[in-house]
Amino acid sequence: MKIRAVEFVKSAVKPAHYPEYDFPEIAFAGRSNVGKSSLINTLISRRDMVKTSSRPGCTQLINFFLVNGDLSLVDLPGYGYAKVSKKIRAQWQPMVETYVGTRKNLLGLILLMDIRRDPGKEELDMVRWLETKQMPCLLVLTKADKLSKTKQIKQLDAACAAFNRDRNGIVLFSAKTRQGRQTIWDEVHNLIDWYQEEE
Numbered sequence: 001m002k003i004r005a006v007e008f009v010k011s012a013v014k015p016a017h018y019p020e021y022d023f024p025e026i027a028f029a030g031r032s033n034v035g036k037s038s039l040i041n042t043l044i045s046r047r048d049m050v051k052t053s054s055r056p057g058c059t060q061l062i063n064f065f066l067v068n069g070d071l072s073l074v075d076l077p078g079y080g081y082a083k084v085s086k087k088i089r090a091q092w093q094p095m096v097e098t099y100v101g102t103r104k105n106l107l108g109l110i111l112l113m114d115i116r117r118d119p120g121k122e123e124l125d126m127v128r129w130l131e132t133k134q135m136p137c138l139l140v141l142t143k144a145d146k147l148s149k150t151k152q153i154k155q156l157d158a159a160c161a162a163f164n165r166d167r168n169g170i171v172l173f174s175a176k177t178r179q180g181r182q183t184i185w186d187e188v189h190n191l192i193d194w195y196q197e198e199e
Contacts, residue, residue, distance in 0.1 A: 001185045003045045004068050011061040013095060015102050019064050022105045024192045025072040029096065029126065030112030032078030035142040038175035039112060040065070040075060043184060062099055071192070072105070079122060100135060107191040108136035110184065115141035115155045115172065119162045127163055138171065138187050139163060145174040 009019050028036050041049055044067055063075040076099070079092050100106065109130060113123055130137045141159060144152050152172055159170050171187075173180035 001189070006044045006046055006049050006068075007066050008049065009064040009066050009072075011063050013061060015098065018062075018099075018103065019066075019072070021066075021072065023066070023070050023072045024107050024195050025074060025103065025105045026107060026188055026191070027074040027076055027100070027109045028112065029076045029109055030078060030142075031114070031120075031122070034078065034112045034114050035173075035175060036075060036078065036112055039110075039140070039142060039173060039184075040073060042175045042178055042181055044073070062095065071188075074099075074106075097129075100130070100133060106135070107195050108138065108188075110138045110140055112140050112142050112173075113159070115144050115147055115152065118155075119159055124162065136191060138184070139165065139169065140171045140173050140180065140184065142173050142175075144172040144179055145176045 010017070012018050028040060030036050041047060044065070049065065060077050062077065065073045065075070067073055076096055077092055079096075100109065111123065111126060111130075113119055127137055127139070139159065141152075141155060147155065156167060156170060156172060159165075160167060163170070171180045171183050173184065
């Protein structure tokens with residue numbers, strides 16, 4: 001995808017604050033420090049449009065970005081970081097569930113997991129919950145460059161077993177090498193094509 005323009009639209013906590021447009025929308029979710037911001041920046045070919053931080057738990061709002069004036073990308077708050085206060089952690093689930101449950105133009109969610117750790121209960125629960133909502137979910141293993149090719153495949157197979165998917169259902173990604181970038185865009189375009197056919 002040729003990126004002509006990207007703009008930060010706004011941050012939101014509840015539906016009344018969401019942007020009032022109906023462009024196709026893709027959301028990104030994952031644990032704190034899993035590399036969400038780096039992945040989105042790599043997709044949109046920008047170095048710092050989405051702020052990255054070495055301090056987990058920084059993104060605590062739903063952040064909306066508009067690409068080429070007709071595609072909305074949404075950075076959801078990271079979850080699972082213990083040093084964030086219990087109050088903030090407790091707000092995460094209802095905030096995200098409300099967003100996924102009410103956002104009419106949301107086409108799918110991209111769930112990120114660090115390739116160096118096995119999927120946890122949060123990821124398994126998230127995918128099961130999205131399935132009940134009939135919400136398409138692309139699984140992405142980030143930081144692939146941190147492992148050898150052999151270990152990448154081992155972790156990929158472990159994730160496939162955990163989520164009952166074949167290798168085509170999970171993408172290996174590296175912000176450093178841009179591995180997986182085109183595959184993710186291809187999946188996004190497939191969802192957009194489906195959305196436009198349904199209209």
